[in-house]
Amino acid sequence: MTMKTVLWTKYGSPDGLIPGEKEIPEPGDRDILIKIAAASVSAGDCEFRRLELPLGLSFPMRLYAGWRKPERLQVLGQEFAGEVVATGKDVSNYKPGDPVFGTTGMGFGAYSEYIRLPSEPGDAQGILSIKPDNLTFEEAAVLPTAGMEAIHYLRKASLAEGQNVLIIGAGGSIGTLVLQLAKSRGASVTAVDSPDKLKMLRQLGADLVIDYNLEDYTQRDERFDLIIDVVGRKSVLKKMRLLKKQGNYFLAYAGIKDLFLSLFFKLFTGKRLRIESAGQSREEMDELTELAAGGVLKPQIDRVFPLDKAAEAHRYAESGSKKGNIVLKVAD
Ligand SMILES: NC(=O)c1ccc[n+]([C@@H]2O[C@H](COP(=O)([O-])OP(=O)(O)OC[C@H]3O[C@@H](n4cnc5c(N)ncnc54)[C@H](OP(=O)(O)O)[C@@H]3O)[C@@H](O)[C@H]2O)c1
Missing domain, CATH: 3.90.180.10 (Medium-chain alcohol dehydrogenases, catalytic domain)
Structure with a gap:
């Protein structure tokens, strides 16, 4: 057959x-x-x-x-x-x-x-x-994949109520789930993406949305406890300045040079540039299933x-x- x-x-x-x-x-x-x-x-x-x-x-x-x-x-x-x-x-x-x-x-x-x-x-x-x-x-x-990734990042960063999160590339698979999860944990979220995705991001609960074509958000004064960057590829250094000392920056798409950058930040600053992915563990899949069943993730x-x-x-x-x-x- x-x-x-x-x-x-x-x-x-x-x-x-x-x-x-x-x-x-x-x-x-x-x-x-x-x-x-x-x-x-x-x-x-x-x-x-x-x-x-x-x-x-x-x-x-x-x-x-x-x-x-x-x-x-x-x-x-x-x-x-x-x-x-x-x-x-x-x-x-x-x-x-x-x-x-x-x-x-x-x-x-x-x-x-x-x-x-x-x-x-x-x-x-x-x-x-x-x-x-x-x-x-x-x-x-x-x-499954983006959901486990979102759970993994927030768990590793021990995201707490009242902390602030910057999501770069918030309108895609990972970003839309990280946004919902971060809001469910009482965090404040700034979401960056292209203009036609900003309405959806507001509806999902983003506190502030930024069109990356219109604004160079790397020049903002605010500093973040957690940055999730699903775009990476360039200007990670410029974006790292937005991270608080002791903060966590997760890079979903990393190049070899980012591994060196990550080591540099670990050795010489309190900031963490983390290049890691969810391992597709039973635990993360079970948590994901429960969050989806409870309506936290849509x-x-x-x-x-x-x-x-x-x-x-x-x-x-x-x-x-x-x-x-x-x-x-x-x-x-
Ligand atoms: N999905 C997963 O489960 C998973 C797991 C591990 C790793 N990754 C990696 O993570 C990366 C992203 O995954 P994803 O599935 O979330 O991708 P995606 O659905 O394509 O989302 C990426 C988002 O980033 C936006 N974007 C592009 N350039 C940008 C910029 N300069 N500033 C801000 N936003 C920008 C895109 O919008 P525009 O195109 O309109 O600009 C899009 O909305 C991929 O490289 C993937 O391999 C994914």
């Missing part, structure tokens, strides 16, 4: 994402088979597709996925929501009919009608939970594309117009 999928045929442009067919995988004794309802198209997916990865990871990724083209990883997609349709004989934690959401880990493959995953994934094999009832499949599909969906329009979805994700998240609808 075959399923519809989107084949990842080359590194670079979205044109290499081509609708196709593959065999539906058979679950092994400890696996589950999930019928995917929705998958996310994240900034991370686009970076893998282009093979433009942080911290010099493009080279190991080529070794892993294929040197000239991604021949060992034929299907992109790292996050999904769907329904369990079959389980192996040794699986006891899921049963057919369970609505689930999660990540695929380094196996990718969420741009497909079905995915086979271990019922108890190990490191880099992704993570899975039962989908909260109050989330649609589309909402649940875009939540994923923001901009557009939904059908599975066979994955290339178009990638183009839109990279257009600079995306507010929150993009979804591939795989099934009803």
Whole structure:
């Protein structure tokens, strides 16, 4: 039996994402088979597709996925929501009919009608939970990675009531969730992004919104307890001056030189430039599921594309117009 999928045929442009067919995988004794309802198209997916990865990871990724083209990883997609349709004989934690959401880990493959995953994934094999009832499949599909990232940052910074947070790139996947989480903890939030995202950021509770095209916010007098910068790439030094002494600055997309910068700040100032990511731990996924079920985190969906329009979805994700998240609808 075959399923519809989107084949990842080359590194670079979205044109290499081509609708196709593959065999539906058979679950092994400890696996589950999930019928995917929705998958996310994240900034991370686009970076893998282009093979433009942080911290010099493009080279190991080529070794892993294929040197000239991604021949060992034929299907992109790292996050999904769907329904369990079959389980192996040794699986006891899921049963057919369970609505689930999660990540695929380094196996990718969420741009497909079905995915086979271990019922108890190990490191880099992704993570899975039962989908909260109050989330649609589309909402649940875009939540796991950015949500765990948001939880990780705020937990590591021990964000307390009354502290102030600056989010640079607040209108994207991570930013919109960090904003909601920081507000739920009683923090004051300044959100920076492009103009068409500012209304959404105000609605999500931002105390102050800044259009980065209009204002050089690095010249502001205010100093922050926590800075979440999902843009990075340049002028991290200039932005570090906005951090209070003993404050934490998390950089979601870092280059090699940022590692040296981080060491410099650690040795010579009280400020911390932190380059780290959520480990996709059971604990963080459980906290995320609970926060979403409690209505604290509500994923923001901009557009939904059908599975066979994955290339178009990638183009839109990279257009600079995306507010929150993009979804591939795989099934009803
Ligand atoms: N999503 C995850 O789970 C995850 C996990 C770990 C690491 N990361 C990394 O974190 C980065 C961001 O992830 P994301 O998913 O949140 O990306 P995203 O959804 O694309 O959001 C990035 C936001 O930053 C805005 N932006 C661009 N340039 C800016 C500037 N100079 N100043 C302020 N805002 C600016 C973008 O808006 P405009 O384009 O309109 O300017 C966009 O709204 C990616 O590189 C990703 O690899 C992501």
